[in-house]
Amino acid sequence: MAWLGLITELLLLALGIYLYLFAIGSIHFKKPESAERAEKFRKENASWLRIASIGLTAIMFINVCFSLGSLF
Numbered sequence: 001m002a003w004l005g006l007i008t009e010l011l012l013l014a015l016g017i018y019l020y021l022f023a024i025g026s027i028h029f030k031k032p033e034s035a036e037r038a039e040k041f042r043k044e045n046a047s048w049l050r051i052a053s054i055g056l057t058a059i060m061f062i063n064v065c066f067s068l069g070s071l072f
Contacts, residue, residue, distance in 0.1 A: 006067045016054075016055075016057035
């Protein structure tokens, strides 16, 4: 059961990293209409999205470290 929690924490850590990369504009989309919508959303919400993604990433990194410590 501890492995399931670790996998969930790793997925949420990856989500936090993806959101941060999206917030700073490193993620690109192939379709022009998708890229335009994503850029508009990013420009309107970049500040809070960046803060939220850093928070999620930090919390999940700490949780992953604690989970690995308890498993080994």
